[in-house]
Amino acid sequence: MGSVRVRPGRIQSVSLPITRLVTGADVDLPVRVVHGREDGPTVWIDAAIHGDEAVGVEVVRQVLAGLDAKQLRGTLIAVPIVNVLGFMNGDRYLPDRRDLNRSFPGAARGSLASRIAHLFMNEVIAKCEVGIDLHTGSDRRTNLPQIRADLDDPRTRDLARAFGAPVMLHAKLRDGSLRYAARERGATVLLYEAGEAWRMDDWAIDAGVAGVNRVLARLGMVEGPDAPEEPSAVSYRSGWVRARGTGMLHLESKLGQRVVKGERLGGLFDSFGKRVRLVHADRDGIVIGRTEAPLVNSGDAVVHLAEIRDDDGADRVVEPAEVLSPELSGDHGG
Template structure:
């Protein structure tokens, strides 16, 4: 007797049959030219039962790394062997992405606009659409980001490590560092958690760059999480190193103004008081040194050549022994 197929997966006005993958577009708004702006989505609906998971990128429109991560993850998935369902949203902030802007045209930060409202601002409407059509159908989500404002980040997972399930999935991702991070009001992570979802936030690379090392770590991490959830077979690789665990981090700030020459690289272990670089005037005279304000691992740094007193220059995460 033939085994009954899973029910079709409904999203928007589309029904995706089990064992199929299908792309669709959910209407967002219309431009003054009359062209429609849609939210691009691809659903991979496996033949066998399993979790429903979403992965998204480019909530901030200048963050390109996650878009490539989603592309590569989708390329390796077969709906005929997938257990469960994956909803992939490669570009959430479509208008910002088209302009290379972190924000929406009205200067709102989409990641401060969740859960949104159907008759709110443009940001609120996009957030509401994403929550009702994607998040509310899922139990786990992976939100992909990069550094902002000419900063670059070491591959890292930011999540609520006090929650056992979240920490388990963060460990499965196996980024170099997993950082306990409080949720911010209005963020996707906060709104999704309020709706009962477990959310991992991946940070890696620099805005508007296609950093290959950040893409590779993201692709492997997402695949490991899908395997840990039983949706796919384990990734064929040597066992990754366990993530460093951090419960606290902070930025070193410039104590002067000048051209910045950093000596500290991403992933480097530093001691409190260690020299990280220096500030120089336009004639090459050193005006100030930069020192670590704590011991830990460098998980972020500015790429700006000129800094002003008070600017954040190096992000250090204190890690467990």
């Protein structure tokens, strides 16, 4: 990794140079390599490609804390903070306002975002066959723990099932994203979404840690943790219900709640409490995301619904109580 050689049975931190600040201080990409004593797959986990996404950083920390290189089969490459400059400022983007997750595979002589993407591709992804990309909701949105992946690919679907999130959503590849660039290199990639930006949502962290460990177990790298109590609900289609007016938003729907088309999800009110509009579900499905913004304008996305399918009887619709514990099923986004 870079100029460092990590021997079998060892854990080592590596700093990969990114740039230099105006103060003369160097900015490096922090990487930790857990090189197992026994042969096995090489896997990466990363977080904070968007600098305001803190949940994944804690997921990486807890996963690393539970690993022993002498017992591990294969190698885990962990990058807890990819967008170092954004993370230090609590900013989703880089200083030049570029979105790092639209800059892959990057170029050695491109923009700052392009150079970071190029470094990550060549030092991390090029060495791995499987990756888990950790994210949270953005723009005052919170997400139910979910895996987004190419569910039409058998190996990807198998690892998504092993992760055991409440929902796994078939998501098309987006040009410029890490997932797209890694797939072009032949890697199998899972994208984990959970929680809200710039918050440490314990329920999102716990689900992420358990899921990553299950994937490592599925790959034969560690001993298997407990399987999820229920299989993930499967969705091939989702969409946001949008506000049809402007007002103060009072949502009644909770993350993980199963709703039917036409069901009331909440309402919009003016500053004196007069109801302006109701918000209704536009499809049957599960609430996998919702805005936490108190004020919304006409056309703003307010509730994300995933339609659930049962392919062969193996996937079951998840009831709200089975997705989140009672203390998490309320308005936890503040």
